[in-house]
Amino acid sequence: MERRYRFVRLGDDAGDAGKFGRVAHAPEAAPGLRTGLLCANAVAGRRGRGGVRGRCLYQPARHRAVRHRLADPAAAGAGRARNRVLAGNASHLAPSFVQRGGDAGGQAGHPALSAWDREDCMSRKGILFCMRYPDDQGFVWRTVVRVRDRIAGQLTDYDSHVAFPKLTGRSVHKIQHMQPVELDCYNLNEANKAKLAQFVAANDIAAIVYMSALPTSLDMAFLHSLGVKTINTEQDSFDHRVRDSLPRQLAKFVVRRVLKRQLHDLHIANSTSQGEWLKSYTKIPPERLVIVPNGIDTDHFVPPPDARDDSRVQVICAGQARREKRIELILRCAERVLAQPEFANVSFTYVGDGEMRTQWEKLAKEMGLAKRFRFVGARADLLPFFQSANLMVHAAERESFGLVLAEAMACEVPVVACAAAGPSEIVADGSTGRLVALDDEDGFAEAVEAYLRDPSLRAAHGKAARARVVERYSMERQVRDMAEAIAGALA
Template sequence: MSRKGILFCMRYPDDQGFVWRTVVRVRDRIAGLLTDYRSYVAFPQLTGHSVHKIEHMQPVELDCYNLTAANKERLAQFVAANDIGAIVYMSALPTSLDMAFLHSLGLKTINTEQDSFDHRVRDSLPRQLAKFVVRRIMKRQLHDLHIANSASQGEWLKSYTKIPPERLVIVPNGIDTDHFVPPADPRDDSVVDVICAGQARREKRIELILRCAKRIVAQPEFASVRFTYVGDGEMRPVWERLAADMDLAGRFRFVGARADLLPFFQSADLMVHAAERESFGLVLAEAMACEVPVVACAAAGPSEIVADGTTGRLVALDDEDGFAAAVETYLRKPALRAVHGAAGRARVVGRFSMERQVRDMAAAIAGALA
């Protein structure tokens, strides 16, 4: 009897790196454990310049998110030709898809939720009731399984979107702790490097970090401090202009997106993160694995990764003075950086390894397909 197929879906073309490289790597390793199935990975475009190294999935060109008539036809043909039994989405709530069409193909659907949501949003009572009736009672607008990437994400999906608990599992994200390691040699103490990294989206709030940098570089005791932002996107030109207006040239570098952040983490003395919405925060775990302490705003994901006062500091979302003060404390105390950095790696190895994530996600997917 031939094995059924599983189709893992990606939202972006195969030349898009950064966090998507980690997502694809995790899915590839999951596929390596699901040996009872043939695994495929769908990209909306195969560019010929893939940034991914894939061993256990066959790449195919299919857009499984933008379900136009043409894309539906291609997907239906692929499902039939390859005996696909399940489709695994990334960050695709049921309301964004044509669930009736997917079910008509005989597919089970699974969603691994990576998106960041504003946990401060509240629905009116009538809207809450409507969601409860549709999802909890009628069992509509649901995937067969929803996988949340953090405890706070899972609670949001359950309480705000009304996903039934029996269709929800929590599998925290993980990182490669064998790749992200401290530097072999001591860090260069002639420069104190403060790093921030992430996609250049509005919610990342690099402008807050720029204001923090302005305050710090104005103080003579911090003459050796330099800030580095790694990332790209629509907000980068805005932030670069703001940095120029603040006269931060030479003290705040914009180096663009990089395929591998390891060299930056290994040279960094401190990680800062000011996002107001963050479902997890892979870059925080990667930095901590390299023994870099973290100062972060207490968004949902960072609050689970950073142990406040042990591996870094968590600051209220709108407390800019508190954020800058926490950064200054670490800049003044290299011994504290070393202690909290070592504690950070121990925490990530114990809780946020990719091996644990892959094992738990593979088990959850296999259970949903049984």
């Protein structure tokens, strides 16, 4: 007997359009699940409204067969052999579906790979790390790929691959321990699903490791149908000031904490505040969450070999040119600073590119700052800029970590930053830099001016900054901890 239930609309945790949580158990197999789902629907206020419907995926006979395969090595071997046959023939992937849109005009379902079950995951020997952008995109993505490559070097029991939506032939990455492959694991349309399913089967993939992909942004039912475990390293920046209504909080709690839906097998947060946000706002269960703060290469990001020239003071800001980075606030700070005769030897540089750069450059010209506030675009390596800088400024209102802050600090550059989530952990206020309230522009400018007036303060806080990063935010520590977390999820 087959019954259908409406999905629970929770809304996207990143603050965008709402998504639907999928339910994949038959009512006769999981009566408690059915009750919980109706409760969540009622709480969310969505019961009786139009929406997508899903068919049940729970198949007791299939699960008995899986248990038999795991208990019988010969049967397990036969199952894996069949998987490889499936991988070699894509025609097995597209026509058969285990879930379909139940309403007219609904989306197509998911390829059926009935021989693949999550219980078989432990016997597989492949890991697929996923990147959201093509392989010619550098900046922070170079660090992300480098960390994953080093993790793959530690997970020697597995064959590791890294998926880019496009291999351009102009890769900015130096990869030693992963095999690059062209796969879009984020835009899961039907063509990309078929390619991913074929790759998983052909390469014996046990886990897919995403970067910044909350469950609401992916087709989790499809991914689970592949029999893989999914892991997400959450590095996006969210507004921690946002609060949900009580009905929405209850809906998330029921779906994620009670029903264990809309979840990865493991969520890895890149900072303590990010982990707390994932628990409190998105309701990720604590047992599926670990906190592994980001790290940077402290052997690469080092102070300049010679003492800095204090006769010409460089203030640097860096990051992707997105609205939340608020370079306009830094421009206003620069306007105030550069108007003072005592700071005639000061100039500002912004390193980065993106949608807001043109607008910010235009604003700088209108403010008369073009000659002393440079926009140099995106650069593959920020080391030369940090080594020539005397002070780092950062005005983002949302920041989950802040790799560029740690990189600058490793080069003995003190930091003035708005007290967003990540910077509040990295910067030790009063000893490695200054933290200023998000909307305190006067306080921000005053902190900058204090450092510009006092070379000895810059030097002392710069040395303390490097010591803090070496102690807390090394890439070696991050790689070790993430490798242990991933290995634990696959054990």
